Amino acid sequence: xxxxxxYFDIAMEHLHRFRATQASSVDxxxxxxxxxxxxxxxxxxxxxxxxxxxxxxxxxxxxGLVGFFALVELAFSNHAAIVGSNGLRVxxxxxxxxxxxxxxxxxxxxxxxxxFILVSTSGIRPLIVEMAMGARARGLKVIAxxxxxHSEQSSANHPSGKKLIDLADVVIDNQCPPGDCxxxxxxxxxxxxxxxxxxxxxxxxxxxxxxxxxxxxxxxxPVVLPSHHFPNLQKPEDAxxxxxxxxxxxxxxxxx
Numbered sequence: 001x002x003x004x005x006x007y008f009d010i011a012m013e014h015l016h017r018f019r020a021t022q023a024s025s026v027d028x029x030x031x032x033x034x035x036x037x038x039x040x041x042x043x044x045x046x047x048x049x050x051x052x053x054x055x056x057x058x059x060x061x062x063x064g065l066v067g068f069f070a071l072v073e074l075a076f077s078n079h080a081a082i083v084g085s086n087g088l089r090v091x092x093x094x095x096x097x098x099x100x101x102x103x104x105x106x107x108x109x110x111x112x113x114x115x116f117i118l119v120s121t122s123g124i125r126p127l128i129v130e131m132a133m134g135a136r137a138r139g140l141k142v143i144a145x146x147x148x149x150h151s152e153q154s155s156a157n158h159p160s161g162k163k164l165i166d167l168a169d170v171v172i173d174n175q176c177p178p179g180d181c182x183x184x185x186x187x188x189x190x191x192x193x194x195x196x197x198x199x200x201x202x203x204x205x206x207x208x209x210x211x212x213x214x215x216x217x218x219x220x221x222p223v224v225l226p227s228h229h230f231p232n233l234q235k236p237e238d239a240x241x242x243x244x245x246x247x248x249x250x251x252x253x254x255x256x
Contacts, residue, residue, distance in 0.1 A: 003185055007193045014195045015202060018175045026203065028170045029143045030210030032115050036141075037067030037211065038220045041113025042250060044069050045204075046131055048076030048095055051119040053197060054145065057204045058117070059225070065212060066223040066246040073104060076127070093209050094127065095155065101130035105138075108254045115141040118205070121180050123151040123164030130158070132167035144168035144227045145203055147176040147196070154178070172207075174199040223247075 030163045033043045045055045057071035076095065079088045094100060100195060116135045120128040123146040132142050151165050165171050166198075176182070178198045183193025214223045224244040226239040 003183070007183050010193055011195055013197055014175050014182065016181050016201050017184060018173075018202060021175065022172055022203070025170055025172045026206045026210060029117070029172055029207050031210040032141045032143060032170065033067070033207060034115075034214035034218065034220075036113050036115045037065070037222065038106075038218050039113040039255075040250075041067075041111055041115065041142045042069045042254070043067060043115050043117060043211075044071045044135075045117045045119070046071040046128075047119030048073070048125075048127060049079075049091060051121065051200070052077040054200045054204050057201050058208060062080070062225060062227040063208070064225040065208060065215075066225075066243065066250050067211075068208070069251065071104070073092070094124040096127070098126045098130065101127050102134050105131070105134040109256060110138050110140060111253045112139065115143065117145060117204075118142045118164060118168070119145045119200065120164055121150055121174065121176055122154055123147075124154050124157045126158045128164050129146045129160070129162055129167065132164055133160075133162070136167060141170075142168045143170045143172065143207075145172045145200060146237055147180070148173040149180070150176060150178040150180070155231075171176060172203050174203060 036043050045058045046209035047054050052072055055072050058064060059068040059070050078086050080086070081089050082088050114130070117192045118128055118131055123129075123144060132144070135142050144167075146164055148165065148171065151163050156163050174196050176199060176212045179191065180194040182195050184191050212222050223243055225243045228237065228240055
């Protein structure tokens, strides 16, 4: 079997295991999200490094719902240069910096119905732990998307001894092995084949779909970001304007 085919099988195994084990957690997370959105709150999605991709997967993207807010800090995300300016060293160092999460949170005026989805495969760095602490201190629900196996086998990096899984109201286990990479190839010193992007994106999309279903059951019709390449009964441009206006109104309380 080729390495490519082997990786496909590994990825599918993880996705099937995610479906078999995480349905109740996804449902519980969607209940929190639907409650926030139905009551004019927001669901913040935060991750640093590669975990930031899950924020983009939630919103803004086609099929995204008004009510989800991608809380993205470029300092933790813009590291494609790897070395030099905008390299990888700085965001990796910042994740360890105590007190930085609170400075991010202080930029917003959260409402009582807001909530958080925090994404981190390890769930142990001070940044993500303190984001959870800050959310809880504000009385907000916290959903964690994390690898339980990785987190439970790792020592806490925060002086409190806490990890993200200790602070979350709901934990969605992305089923990733420690280190994320699930494939061993002869001749390589380290495993390759990371799977957190696949299981993480599946988790995000399942939560969004379940949230939409729960909102409709509550009599709340969510506003969806449409594809502007796929005309329907309504002109795509008009639907986009509807989304922009609904989104603008949804975030008003953050700056008042």
